[in-house]
Amino acid sequence: MRRAVNLNMMPGGGIRLDLLSTNWDGIILYQVEEMTKPIAHLVVIYDGDCPFCTRYVSHVRLQNVVEQLQYVNARDGGGIVAAAAQEGFDLNDGMLVVMDGVYHHGADAVQILALLSSPVSAFNRLHARMFRSRTVSRLLYPALRFGRNASLRLLGRPKLLLHRQKR
Secondary structure, eight states, X not given: OEEEXXXXXXXXSOEEEEEEEEOTTOOEEXXXXXXXXXXXXXXXXXXXXXXXXXXXHHHOOBOTTEEEEEEEEGGGOOXXXXXHHHTTOOTTSOOEEEETTEEEETHHHHHHHHHHBOSSSHXXXXXXXXXXXXXXXXXXXXXXXXXXXXXXXXXXXOOOOOXXXXX
């Protein structure tokens, strides 16, 4: 089953979560949930050796919809990084956002962060405007990943060594 998630901010600080799924027969299932309480736990896993990734997480500011926010450098390892690898996510292919236990990888992760970012700076306003669209996120994310890989090569830094298990 494929699943897409769209987040929309609502007046008063709530979030509208649109879940779009396709079952095995290709039938589209659509569900809308309105969340009036903040997201309990959001984890952003990024590559700390990538200068672009590090700058990105230091500049993005999230709205008051996250009760507990955690940034994790994938190179430091740890339980959440191992769990992501066990789930089959390759952090060389993109950053990872874990929102209340649900994994969002690559372009989807950047879109989630764009939808949750607050407009406190020019960077956040531009980021939200560019990446709030799922289509635009998916079109632009490969260029971001290319920049990450190129900068790691130029700086002589190795890719992350994580062992994917399933997915």
